[in-house]
Amino acid sequence: MARLQPVRGTHDILGDKAIRFRTIYEIFKQVAERYCHEEIDTPIFEFTETFKRTLGDTSDVVTKEMYTFEDRGGEQVTLRPEYTAGIARAFMSNGLQQSSPCKFYSYGPIFRYERPQKGRMRQFHQMDVEIIGVPEPQADIEVLALASDLLNALGIGAHITLELNSLGDPESRVAYRDALVNYFAGHKSKLSEDSLKRLEKNPLRILDSKDEGDRLLVENAPRIGDYYNDSTKKFFADVIGGIEDIGIKYKINDRLVRGLDYYCHTAFEFTTDQLGAQGTVLAGGRYDGLMEMMGGPQTAGIGWAAGMERLAELISEDILKNPQRPVVITPVGEAAQAPAMKMAHDLRADGIIVDMAYRGNVGKRMKRANKQNAVYAVLLGDEELSRGVAMVKNLDQGTQKEIELAELSAYLKGTNQ
RNA sequence: GCGGGUGUAGCUCAGUAGGUUAGAGCGCCAGAUUGUGAUUCUGGAUGUCGCCGGUUCAAAUCCGGUCACUCGCCCCA
Structure with a gap:
C-alpha cells in the first residue's frame, strides 16, 4: 500500500x-x-x-x-x-x-x-x-x-x-517602505523573530504579521495612505x-x-x-x-x-449540474451480445448516453442499470431479436413497453427530456 | 522549515488496568428470484490494526523511530 x-x-x-x-x-x-x-x-x-x-x-x-x-x-x-x-x-x-x-x-x-x-x-x-x-x-x-x-x-x-x-x-511605495523600515528599526527589541527577518527581506510583510506584539507595533506604524x-x-x-x-x-x-x-x-x-x-x-x-x-x-x-x-x-x-442519466442496454443470452453492442453504438451516434450491463443474469444486469442511475433499461433477448423489437423499461416508474428497433432512438430521445 | 493532533475493513468509526479467533454500520459479493432493478430476507469476504524496531510469556493497546493525513506558524490561491 x-x-x-x-x-x-x-x-x-x-x-x-x-x-x-x-x-x-x-x-x-x-x-x-x-x-x-x-x-x-x-x-x-x-x-x-x-x-x-x-x-x-x-x-x-x-x-x-x-x-x-x-x-x-x-x-x-x-x-x-x-x-x-x-x-x-x-x-x-x-x-x-x-x-x-x-x-x-x-x-x-x-x-x-x-x-x-x-x-x-x-x-x-x-x-x-x-x-x-x-x-x-x-x-x-x-x-x-x-x-x-x-x-x-x-x-x-x-x-x-x-x-x-x-x-x-514606485515613488510613493519607496517613500513608504523607507518610513516603515525606519519606524520598525526603532522598535527592533519588540519585534518577533519572524518580523526581524522580514525587516531585512520584506518589511511590508510585517504589516500582516499575526504575532500579538507585532500587531501592537503595527497599530502605530506609518500608514501607506500618508505617502501617496x-x-x-x-x-x-x-x-x-x-x-x-x-x-x-x-x-x-x-x-x-x-x-x-x-x-x-x-x-x-x-x-x-x-x-x-x-x-x-x-x-x-x-x-x-x-x-x-x-x-x-x-x-x-x-x-x-x-x-x-x-x-x-x-x-x-x-x-452543480447533475450528471446526465444514461440508458443502459441489457442483452439477455449469448446471441444478443453483438446486436446489443451495435445498438449501443447506434444510439450513441444519435447523441444518447448509453452504458452497457456487461455480465450476469437479467437480475444482475438490471441491478447495474439501477446503479448507473439509468432512466431506461433496454432489454434485448432472443425473443425481441426475432421480432425486431426491444423491451424498454422505465426504471423510475417500473413500467415497460416493447418498441420497434427502428423507433428506439426516437422513443428514447422523445421521452428523455 | 517549526509546533500540536490522528493513523483499525472500500467508507464512517468502536475496540487501553497489554491476554485466546479484532468488531459495528454503510458499501461490496452471493443466494432467495437461472427474462426484470430500486424494497425485503439469508449468507459471505472484508484487515500485513500505516511501516520498522524495542519492552514483554503476550502488543491494535506501552516506548522509540519513520511515513502519511490533519490543525496552526511561516508563506501563499
Missing part, C-alpha cells in the same frame, strides 16, 4: 471533486469570455530563470518552494509556482506588444513545495486572469468586476469580502469610484501588501472566514514593473489568480 500512495500534497480529482472543478471552470470560462478575455495555455514548466527573475531571489517561493530540476539537456527548469511570469514571458515571446492590450484567462496546475494543510496542496489548480498593456485604472476596475462576477456566479459572493489597497506608484503622491491618490480614487459605480462592496485594508518590487497600485484579496487559515480565495494586483524586470519593454499589467481547491470547498451543491 505504501508505494501506492500519491505523492505528498497531490490528490486525485475524481467523483464529486471532478464535478465541482469542472463546474467552476465552466462558469469561469463563461464569465471571462464575457469580458473578452482570450484563453492562453502556457507550459507548466519554464526556465528556472523566468521565475527567479520575477519573483526575486529572496522570496520564499523561489528560495524554498519551487520544484526545480535539470532536464536531460542540462537546462534548469521549474514547474510553475504561479501564472503571471509565464504569461508575461509568453506575451513577449510571441511579440504581443504589437497587439496590446491583451486580455487572457487560463486554468491549470501550479506547483509549490509547501507543507500541505487544509486548502493548500503541492500540486494545486488556479484560474488566472491578466490584462496586459493597460495602464489606466479601467483595467483594475474590469479585473475586479470579473472577479466579483465569478464569485457571484459561483453563488459564494455573500461569504466573501473584497479587501483592497493601493501600494502606490498626487497621481497615486488620483489613480486609487478612480479605481474605488469605478467599483462603487458597479456596486462592488469592498473594504480598504492598508495592511494588505505584496512583497515583490514589481507590484504597484492596486492590490486586492477576496477572502472568506470559512476555510480556516487559508482564507484567501482569489488575489491579485497590478504589476507595471514586471516586464521591464524580465528584460522587456515597460508594459503595464494587472491580474489575479483564484485557487480551485479552495473554491471547490465553498460552492454549494445546488450549482
Whole structure:
C-alpha cells in the first residue's frame, strides 16, 4: 500500500471533486469570455530563470518552494509556482506588444513545495486572469468586476469580502517602505523573530504579521495612505469610484501588501472566514514593473489568480449540474451480445448516453442499470431479436413497453427530456 | 522549515488496568428470484490494526523511530 500512495500534497480529482472543478471552470470560462478575455495555455514548466527573475531571489517561493530540476539537456527548469511570469514571458515571446492590450484567462496546475494543510496542496489548480498593456485604472476596475462576477456566479459572493489597497506608484511605495523600515528599526527589541527577518527581506510583510506584539507595533506604524503622491491618490480614487459605480462592496485594508518590487497600485484579496487559515480565495494586483524586470519593454499589467481547491470547498451543491442519466442496454443470452453492442453504438451516434450491463443474469444486469442511475433499461433477448423489437423499461416508474428497433432512438430521445 | 493532533475493513468509526479467533454500520459479493432493478430476507469476504524496531510469556493497546493525513506558524490561491 505504501508505494501506492500519491505523492505528498497531490490528490486525485475524481467523483464529486471532478464535478465541482469542472463546474467552476465552466462558469469561469463563461464569465471571462464575457469580458473578452482570450484563453492562453502556457507550459507548466519554464526556465528556472523566468521565475527567479520575477519573483526575486529572496522570496520564499523561489528560495524554498519551487520544484526545480535539470532536464536531460542540462537546462534548469521549474514547474510553475504561479501564472503571471509565464504569461508575461509568453506575451513577449510571441511579440504581443504589437497587439496590446491583451486580455487572457487560463486554468491549470501550479506547483509549490509547501507543507500541505487544509486548502493548500503541492500540486494545486488556479484560474488566472491578466490584462496586459493597460495602464489606466479601467483595467483594475474590469479585473475586479470579473472577479466579483465569478464569485457571484459561483453563488459564494455573500461569504466573501473584497479587501483592497493601493501600494502606490514606485515613488510613493519607496517613500513608504523607507518610513516603515525606519519606524520598525526603532522598535527592533519588540519585534518577533519572524518580523526581524522580514525587516531585512520584506518589511511590508510585517504589516500582516499575526504575532500579538507585532500587531501592537503595527497599530502605530506609518500608514501607506500618508505617502501617496498626487497621481497615486488620483489613480486609487478612480479605481474605488469605478467599483462603487458597479456596486462592488469592498473594504480598504492598508495592511494588505505584496512583497515583490514589481507590484504597484492596486492590490486586492477576496477572502472568506470559512476555510480556516487559508482564507484567501482569489488575489491579485497590478504589476507595471514586471516586464521591464524580465528584460522587456515597460508594459503595464494587472491580474489575479483564484485557487480551485479552495473554491471547490465553498460552492454549494445546488450549482452543480447533475450528471446526465444514461440508458443502459441489457442483452439477455449469448446471441444478443453483438446486436446489443451495435445498438449501443447506434444510439450513441444519435447523441444518447448509453452504458452497457456487461455480465450476469437479467437480475444482475438490471441491478447495474439501477446503479448507473439509468432512466431506461433496454432489454434485448432472443425473443425481441426475432421480432425486431426491444423491451424498454422505465426504471423510475417500473413500467415497460416493447418498441420497434427502428423507433428506439426516437422513443428514447422523445421521452428523455 | 517549526509546533500540536490522528493513523483499525472500500467508507464512517468502536475496540487501553497489554491476554485466546479484532468488531459495528454503510458499501461490496452471493443466494432467495437461472427474462426484470430500486424494497425485503439469508449468507459471505472484508484487515500485513500505516511501516520498522524495542519492552514483554503476550502488543491494535506501552516506548522509540519513520511515513502519511490533519490543525496552526511561516508563506501563499
